[in-house]
Amino acid sequence: MKSRTRAFYRMAFFSCIGLLCVALSLSGCEPLRKKFTRKNKKERAESTASLPILEPEDYPDKPYDPLKEYKYHYSMWNVWYKDYLMTMEENASDKRQVYLLNQMAAQLDEMELLLAADKQQEFAQVKLSLQQVVESFKTPAPLRSAYITKSKVTAVDKKIRDHFRPEDVQNSLK
Structure with missing residues (x-):
């Protein structure tokens, strides 16, 4: 009888571990999920709109020698x-x-x-x-x-x- 209960607990333990692994793998990592999801066009435009516009700098011509x-x-x-x-x-x-x-x-x-x-x-x-x-x-x-x-x-x-x-x-x- 002890061997049956022991086998039952062992099977229950490994089942819980297996379910926990499946749950973690299905939930995934949020930054990884963000990386591979497609953004809407508005979101892309907003991300480029935040870049500062720099003024061009004019350099003097090199003297010809x-x-x-x-x-x-x-x-x-x-x-x-x-x-x-x-x-x-x-x-x-x-x-x-x-x-x-x-x-x-x-x-x-x-x-x-x-x-x-x-x-x-x-x-x-x-x-x-x-x-x-x-x-x-x-x-x-x-x-x-x-x-x-x-x-x-x-x-x-x-x-x-x-x-x-x-x-x-x-x-x-x-």
């Missing part, structure tokens, strides 16, 4: 030139070398735009010699001397360093 811009492009020229020399030492692909030469030419184009007309004529000759180096890459690699190519680019760099440093052209900028 051609010397600073010229220095930037000059330093970028130096970076691309050093990268080019490293690729020449590593015997990198022609595609990489042409890419670096084109980047150098792009910096020269930007530098030329900042120069006055008298300096632009001198600078055009330097650009032309770099363009000739780029054009030389259209010939097959066995017919092209890496030493001559490197010496031509070094000559362009020497002309730029001798005649077109930012200190030398600061009075000749637009």
